[in-house]
Amino acid sequence: MLKKLKRAALGAGVPHEKGTAGLATVKMPVPAKVVLPMQQHIGAPCTPVVKKGDAVMVGTLVGKAEGSISANIYSSVSGTVASIDNVRMLDGSTVQAVAITTDGQQTVDPAVKPPVVTDKASFLAAVQACGLVGLGGAGFPTAVKLSPKSPVDTLVINAAECEPYLTADTREMLENSETILAGIQAVMKYLSINNCVVAIERNKPECVDLMTSLVKDAAGVTVKVLPSRYPQGAEKVLIEKTVGREVPQGGLPADVGVIVLNVTTVSTIGKFLATGMPLVTKRLTVDGDAVKEPKNVEVVLGASVRDVLEFCGLKDGVPVAKLISGGPMMGVALPSFDYPVLKQNNGLLAFSEKMAAKPEMGPCIRCGRCIEACPMGLAPVQIAGAFTKKDADELNKLCVDLCMLCGTCSYVCPAKRPVTQTMQMAKNFAKKEAQK
Amino acid sequence: MENRLMVTASPHIVDRSSTRKLMGNVIIALLPCVIASALIFGAQALLVIGVTTAASVGFEFLYCWLMKKPNPVGDLSAVVTGIILALNLPVSIPLWIAIVGAFIAIVVTKQLFGGLGFNFANPALVGRIVLFTGFASRMTTWTFTPKMEQTLGAIDAAASATPLQVVDAAGNSLLGQYPLMDLLLGNHGGVLGETCALAILIGFVWLVATKTISPAIPVTYVATVAVISALAGKPVLAELLAGGLLFGAVFMATDYVTSPFTLKGKIIFGLGLGIITCGIRFWANMAEGVSYAILFMNLMVPYINDLTRQKPLGARKKKKGENK
Numbered sequence: 001m002l003k004k005l006k007r008a009a010l011g012a013g014v015p016h017e018k019g020t021a022g023l024a025t026v027k028m029p030v031p032a033k034v035v036l037p038m039q040q041h042i043g044a045p046c047t048p049v050v051k052k053g054d055a056v057m058v059g060t061l062v063g064k065a066e067g068s069i070s071a072n073i074y075s076s077v078s079g080t081v082a083s084i085d086n087v088r089m090l091d092g093s094t095v096q097a098v099a100i101t102t103d104g105q106q107t108v109d110p111a112v113k114p115p116v117v118t119d120k121a122s123f124l125a126a127v128q129a130c131g132l133v134g135l136g137g138a139g140f141p142t143a144v145k146l147s148p149k150s151p152v153d154t155l156v157i158n159a160a161e162c163e164p165y166l167t168a169d170t171r172e173m174l175e176n177s178e179t180i181l182a183g184i185q186a187v188m189k190y191l192s193i194n195n196c197v198v199a200i201e202r203n204k205p206e207c208v209d210l211m212t213s214l215v216k217d218a219a220g221v222t223v224k225v226l227p228s229r230y231p232q233g234a235e236k237v238l239i240e241k242t243v244g245r246e247v248p249q250g251g252l253p254a255d256v257g258v259i260v261l262n263v264t265t266v267s268t269i270g271k272f273l274a275t276g277m278p279l280v281t282k283r284l285t286v287d288g289d290a291v292k293e294p295k296n297v298e299v300v301l302g303a304s305v306r307d308v309l310e311f312c313g314l315k316d317g318v319p320v321a322k323l324i325s326g327g328p329m330m331g332v333a334l335p336s337f338d339y340p341v342l343k344q345n346n347g348l349l350a351f352s353e354k355m356a357a358k359p360e361m362g363p364c365i366r367c368g369r370c371i372e373a374c375p376m377g378l379a380p381v382q383i384a385g386a387f388t389k390k391d392a393d394e395l396n397k398l399c400v401d402l403c404m405l406c407g408t409c410s411y412v413c414p415a416k417r418p419v420t421q422t423m424q425m426a427k428n429f430a431k432k433e434a435q436k
Numbered sequence: 437m438e439n440r441l442m443v444t445a446s447p448h449i450v451d452r453s454s455t456r457k458l459m460g461n462v463i464i465a466l467l468p469c470v471i472a473s474a475l476i477f478g479a480q481a482l483l484v485i486g487v488t489t490a491a492s493v494g495f496e497f498l499y500c501w502l503m504k505k506p507n508p509v510g511d512l513s514a515v516v517t518g519i520i521l522a523l524n525l526p527v528s529i530p531l532w533i534a535i536v537g538a539f540i541a542i543v544v545t546k547q548l549f550g551g552l553g554f555n556f557a558n559p560a561l562v563g564r565i566v567l568f569t570g571f572a573s574r575m576t577t578w579t580f581t582p583k584m585e586q587t588l589g590a591i592d593a594a595a596s597a598t599p600l601q602v603v604d605a606a607g608n609s610l611l612g613q614y615p616l617m618d619l620l621l622g623n624h625g626g627v628l629g630e631t632c633a634l635a636i637l638i639g640f641v642w643l644v645a646t647k648t649i650s651p652a653i654p655v656t657y658v659a660t661v662a663v664i665s666a667l668a669g670k671p672v673l674a675e676l677l678a679g680g681l682l683f684g685a686v687f688m689a690t691d692y693v694t695s696p697f698t699l700k701g702k703i704i705f706g707l708g709l710g711i712i713t714c715g716i717r718f719w720a721n722m723a724e725g726v727s728y729a730i731l732f733m734n735l736m737v738p739y740i741n742d743l744t745r746q747k748p749l750g751a752r753k754k755k756k757g758e759n760k
Binding site: 015331337362367378379399414 | 439441442443444445446447448449450451453454455457458508511513551552553554692693696697698699700703741745746747748749750751752
């Protein structure tokens with residue numbers, strides 16, 4: 001009750017729709033061509049280190065990380081570089097992309113071999129060499145995340161997977177639990193972290209059971225069961241729920257001694273240490289009411305969304321009205337079928353006209369449901385009001401910068417207003433005003 | 437796979453709630469009061485409710501049609517306002533006065549300020565207050581059924597007053613002697629909706645069970661009145677059951693537009709309502725204070741909202757004088 005007085009933060013009871021949770025991952029055949037944009041992470045784009053006509057193999061470096069925040073990009077196929085062109089990314093920016101015609105052999109680059117890791121420096125070098133980024137969707141370079149400026153005492157593994165439909169992380173836990181534990185133990189060992197919490201939402205009991213029995217003998221590792229309430233997996237919410245610490249405004253988890261890694265990310269570390277194979281494939285949950293056979297598919301990076309949908313099949317007579325990369329709450333609607341699959345993608349949803357249709361919007365009735373639901377304790381309705389008045393001071397007072405665009409406010413709004421979109425615009429506006 | 441794709445901002449799914457469903461839930465919650473008023477005061481009650489509601493919806497439609505605004509009737513908010521206003525009128529009210537009330541509520545209080553979501557005070561409440569001020573005697577012409585007269589006779593009170601006003605020959609309040617069962621079932625004088633406490637409580641349970649309203653405002657409001665009544669030596673249960681307290685607390689103080697957003701704000705709102713209501717009832721010149729308490733607190737809502745914000749997760753504590 002007292003906590004509720006401070007902040008209701010109810011979140012949203014989104015539908016689970018996790019029908020693919022029980023479906024083992026299937027490998028998609030290698031497509032004829034892959035396109036690897038040089039920006040598959042937050043930070044500086046990579047520089048292509050191959051040229052047209054070069055032969056590449058699986059694991060060959062094609063994009064070299066530039067600057068302090070970046071992540072290498074490796075070829076996901078064996079074949080020949082067909083072109084290096086500029087492509088338009090979803091956020092409207094233009095980056096170079098390496099297109100590779102595949103030979104279907106999937107010959108592995110002889111340079112791919114397990115890294116020699118002896119200490120923190122060589123461990124971080126290995127993570128950097130893996131080309132790993134946050135696979136939960138954000139795409140922040142993992143090597144940078146593992147080099148925090150403040151001392152860290154707790155590692156939180158984000159296995160909440162709170163987005164509806166998505167089961168890619170669920171499958172990672174069920175299929176690769178050993179590499180997850182290997183990854184966790186490597187991070188704990190080389191970063192001298194003694195505590196690790198694996199946080200899983202209650203709606204995945206088989207994952208909870210499996211992980212609990214797995215970490216039984218692992219010193220310092222525990223499993224925390226979270227309620228099934230969106231968005232448990234949001235980083236700051238997760239830290240509060242698992243270790244009871246509040247990440248300060250404008251700060252990072254490391255400021256409160258925590259590093260959060262997505263479960264598939266940490267598993268990839270485990271895999272890389274054992275095999276030396278960098279991040280070149282990704283598991284996608286392909287679902288939605290226009291998809292004939294919803295699946296968890298292992299896709300080579302750079303395959304087009306079209307290839308993936310052709311592999312899973314679309315229902316006859318149900319045209320795709322909306323295509324979403326990611327989950328339905330935070331995923332991005334794709335404007336075409338020709339986007340390549342990137343490192344941080346974890347789902348692909350194809351919705352029919354019926355699912356895509358949005359109900360008509362009405363006036364705000366000031367019911368305050370957005371305020372009650374906001375996991376960060378913000379006041380979306382008041383932020384929207386301050387944004388209408390273009391009042392940057394008021395927006396700062398309302399802490400608009402804390403909004404993580406999780407979509408909860410729009411989801412619960414009875415007037416069906418695009419609250420989250422307004423929050424995004426208000427956030428951008430306040431940021432621009434601050435730079436003036 | 438060559439069809440055009442819809443591109444919108446996330447989230448791509450929304451829940452099934454709607455303004456119409458919320459208003460529909462309020463209408464359902466009001467039905468026990470409507471039925472009780474018909475049972476207590478007869479079919480004329482239904483006529484008053486029907487005419488007031490029809491007038492409210494009609495004014496809403498006409499105004500928006502004249503102003504070339506989209507037709508908002510489908511959101512059912514005018515129906516809610518109409519029923520609540522009607523339940524605030526005595527059964528003997530001339531129908532044209534009820535229609536004037538609907539005009540004040542819908543056109544003056546709601547639409548002139550921008551329509552749903554922009555009104556500064558509860559429309560039905562302003563309608564009621566304007567009618568009480570403008571048509572004071574007709575608004576306080578109570579109808580007494582033979583059964584009510586029997587009860588009043590039993591406690592030696594004149595058959596001319598609501599329980600909050602019943603006095604003996606020396607002018608002392610007889611409220612404490614009014615049988616509680618009669619107060620609960622609505623066997624006493626008053627406006628249509630306020631008499632039957634039982635019907636109001638059924639509506640309250642429905643609103644809370646369907647999560648249409650938070651119980652915070654009605655509970656703090658009623659609890660505050662109970663505490664102050666006890667301290668002032670008044671008959672607590674009778675104070676709670678008589679007059680417009682329960683109806684106002686459940687149906688009028690909980691209007692989304694004119695009540696605070698956060699739990700903290702709702703509790704302060706309820707406290708303020710209770711204090712003002714008791715102040716008026718016990719120490720001012722009027723027998724009833726619910727409507728003025730709600731009106732006054734409606735005006736406080738923007739301030740309460742600003743002062744009772746939640747603390748965002750990780751937000752810095754603002755130092756005094758610090759602007760950003």
